[in-house]
Amino acid sequence: MENLKRSVTCGELSASDAGKTVVLNGWVHRKRDHGGINFINVRDRYGITQVVVDEDAGAALKEAAGALRFECCVAVRGTVRGRPAEMVNPQMPTGEIEVAALEIAVLSGCEVLPFMVEERSDARDDLRLRYRYLDLRSFAMQRNIRIRSEAMFRAREYLRGEGFFEIETPTLIRSTPEGARDFLVPSRIHAGRFYALPQSPQLYKQLLMVSGFDKYFQIARCYRDEDARGDRQLEFTQIDMEMSFVSREDVFRVTEGMLGHIFRHAISSELPASFPRLSWEEAMDNYGSDKPDLRFDLRLRDFGPYVEAGAFGVFKDVLAGGGAVKVLVAPGCGGYSRKQIAGLEELAKSFKAQGLAWAKVGASGLEGGIAKFYEASAEKIIEGLGAREGDLLLFAGAAKGIARAALGAVRSRLGKDLGLARQGDFKFAWIVDFPLFEWNGEENKWDAAHHMFSMPREEYLATLEQNPGEVKGDMYDLVCNGYEIASGSIRIHDAEIQKRVFSIVGYDAGDAGERFGFLLEAFRYGPPPHGGIAPGFDRLVMLMCGETTIRDVIAFPKNTVGVSPMDEAPSAVEQRQLDELHLMVKNGGGGTALSTS
Ligand code: ASP
Helix, strand or coil: CHHHCCCCCCCCCCHHHCCCEEEEEEEEEEEEEECCEEEEEEEECCEEEEEEECCCCCHHHHHHHHCCCCCCEEEEEEEEEECCHHHCCCCCCCCCEEEEEEEEEEEECCCCCCCCCCCCCHHHHHHHHHCHHHHCCCHHHHHHHHHHHHHHHHHHHHHHHCCCEECCCCCCECCCCCCCCCEEEECCCCCCCEEEECCCCHHHHHHHHHCCCCEEEEEEEEECCCCCCCCCCCEEEEEEEEEECCCHHHHHHHHHHHHHHHHHHHHCCCCCCCCCEEEHHHHHHHHCCCCCCCCCCCCEEECHHHHCCCCCHHHHHHHHCCCEEEEEEECCCCCCCHHHHHHHHHHHHHCCCCCCEEEEEECCEEECCCHHHHCCCHHHHHHHHCCCCCCEEEEEEECHHHHHHHHHHHHHHHHHHCCCCCCCCCCEEEEECCECEEEECCCCEEEECCCCCECECHHHHHHCCCCHHHCEECEEEEEECCEEEEEEEEECCCHHHHHHHHHHCCCCHHHHHHHHHHHHHHCCCCCCCEEEEEEEHHHHHHHHHCCCCHHHHCCCCCCCCCCECCCCECCCCCHHHHHHCCCCCHHHCCCCCCCCC
């Protein structure tokens, strides 16, 4: 077999190699028989090379070529030769040459394929995951995994250059509430006790700051036991970072530098040296979202100033009740049918708006919908909103948060429907000064909006407890193209402030001591001021690859119900294993569907 060991890859031969004898190893990508001449495309990670079995080749060679099946693994020894001019394929890196086969050996056969490797159809998601190793052979997946690998290397390269240490933290940890539900791992040795898998290395990275490792990072696996919602995975990867003696400016600079480095090297894309900033208030007010897609500058406007002059009582009532009326000028949508508008209204209602009012901008004023209430002031409205003939005005009047969010969702939908966002553009922005707490209506209590370790902005320190809903934190998100890419904050490094925050979210001294005692204790030993951030690596790579789900940039993801169709995790385990772990499964467990289809 030694003479069939690969001497070149399938992606490297060119006209200057003509005359050489080479050995290719790879997979049969495609084959065709052209009147007695066999063309076989052999593929590996590096590319495709065309192999030819000439008409006058020996019978054994012809037979071997004829018997090849798609995706079997082959070795081909042959002579490189230039292609005749009319056969040169400039699209293909190896398109100048072909390899005239001298010997073909099947290294391993391939059964009938469950799908063609290049065939990508979402309807077959579970099938693709079931045979993930085959799906990963496709060009798209090979490219995605290559970009992922490159991005990971470049993150390390950059951070190391900035003086960061890469430090691993444990993945069997104490269960400490951090926002989502923990995955628990029962301890065999300590009956009735459990480890948790980390939702993130948050507490450890803060402890590393107490230890004096002032620049830490880790490409960390994180685990959150959440219900299938949107494009989530139960386990995912973050570039987790923490720094001491920094302000958020320092965190921004390092993050911007790192992302610039990653994008430049992984996908040859130049990002701006720094990203624009928006306060959370501005983002919500202008775009109705804390992760706006800034590839298009469609803004929500305040319709409040026009309400009084019109006769539409609903809006007057909203304002009188302390709410807001927001309006969106949908460019060129004046021709929308009732049905199209109803579709947008449905969306607004799913964000708790009562409805979506509308009016079209016609040649001589506003038309249709609520236009009749604003006849006298139509001109002023059109001018004030900068609307043009053929535009559609969409209004949401409700409590401020609802009006913003509902119209923000409409904005995102219009962005997609109207093709306002250009593929391949990356519009990053920092969203800063988030509310520290959010009201949990179900449990009637305040929750931490991000996690409990973020520092309140200084001006709120004195009055934290009086009006938690007003408190802004020294928190920031990085967003890109409508996705949240990273979250972080300057942390609390003072045990007293930390206790106050714990107490607002409902942990009294005893609870806090029990759950976070080790952190509070560490804060008694000279903790430095510190802050950090954690870009979500999967989502970042997804954007770089132009994909729309993180599953397409993870080698072995779970499906949308948290199952791996390939190895069928999660699986039942033997009674013996349960016994060892001191566990009993209620009602025998089971019963839930393991597939999405
Ligand atoms: N641990 C946080 C998270 O996972 C990120 C951070 O604050 O650094 O969202």
